[in-house]
Amino acid sequence: TTLFRSSYVINMWPIFILVGVAAVSAEPRYFHSEKVFRATPQNEEHVAFLASLTSAVEVDFWAPESVALVRPGMNVDFRVEAHKAYKVDRLLAESRMPYTILVENLQTLLDNQHDSNIRAVHSYEKYNDFDTIVAWTSTMASQNPTLVSRLQIGTSYENRPLYLLKVGKSAPNKKAIFIDCGFHAREWISPAFCQWFVKEAVNTYGTNAQMTSLLNNLDFYVLPVVNVDGYAYTWSNNRMWRKTRSKNAGTTCIGTDPNRNFNAGWCSTGASNRPCDDTYCGSSPESDRKSTR
Numbered sequence: 001t002t003l004f005r006s007s008y009v010i011n012m013w014p015i016f017i018l019v020g021v022a023a024v025s026a027e028p029r030y031f032h033s034e035k036v037f038r039a040t041p042q043n044e045e046h047v048a049f050l051a052s053l054t055s056a057v058e059v060d061f062w063a064p065e066s067v068a069l070v071r072p073g074m075n076v077d078f079r080v081e082a083h084k085a086y087k088v089d090r091l092l093a094e095s096r097m098p099y100t101i102l103v104e105n106l107q108t109l110l111d112n113q114h115d116s117n118i119r120a121v122h123s124y125e126k127y128n129d130f131d132t133i134v135a136w137t138s139t140m141a142s143q144n145p146t147l148v149s150r151l152q153i154g155t156s157y158e159n160r161p162l163y164l165l166k167v168g169k170s171a172p173n174k175k176a177i178f179i180d181c182g183f184h185a186r187e188w189i190s191p192a193f194c195q196w197f198v199k200e201a202v203n204t205y206g207t208n209a210q211m212t213s214l215l216n217n218l219d220f221y222v223l224p225v226v227n228v229d230g231y232a233y234t235w236s237n238n239r240m241w242r243k244t245r246s247k248n249a250g251t252t253c254i255g256t257d258p259n260r261n262f263n264a265g266w267c268s269t270g271a272s273n274r275p276c277d278d279t280y281c282g283s284s285p286e287s288d289r290k291s292t293r
Helices: 002-025 044-056 082-095 106-111 130-143 189-204 209-217 228-236
Strands: 035-039 060-063 076-080 099-103 148-155 161-167 175-180 218-223
Touching: 035 082, 044 082, 076 082, 082 099, 130 148, 130 161, 130 189, 130 228, 161 189, 175 189, 189 209, 189 218, 209 218
Parallel strands: 175 218
Antiparallel strands: 035 076, 035 099, 060 076, 148 161, 161 218
């Protein structure tokens, strides 16, 4: 019996290890004591300093989205991991560049975005997860059949549906406006805007002369979330995730910046050709599969 148990444990070790690795990789990413700095470079020397800072200390640029877009006089916001914050604070002070700490503890700020215990119930006054948004698209179409229709235009890399809402009064030969939200996964305000717009369009049709005229003469095609896999990942694993979730050949780094993968000024200023970067432009124009029919 002892020999059998020992053999069983030895044979099961690879499974235990694999399960352990999977569990670690699935753990949510937290941002305790991480800080957001705002620096205002006054001259080209300060701009060069910020560029060198990204080489010495990995920082996450929020605005602008890349150090290549930094210019004198603009506010530059970036996130720094907790164990690097003191060093960055010291280097900024030594540079004599004006700066401040906008966020002392990023996790506290993120926790405040999850202020509802009824997350599955859709609301226009809070952020909604992907499944809740999907259910909302169905509800909007079913409750407003003369103004709203829903169409699935494809599925994502991870097989999530991409639903498009057509908003407008039925009529022949109408011009159209396309509104897409949620390119960058972590920018939750973007999908929230698309939901709010549809609500306003439906609720004010017939009472607001301008909106009524717009919906009578135009069709609005609204895609509430473009980067559906990335958006879902910001809810389950990493609130600061920005890219898609597709695999890249030759590297373990996941995802492409969908806004920098178009065949228009591809991989130009502000984009990166390094797969691990948040602004990775992809291996070629349109290389990232955003959806498929």
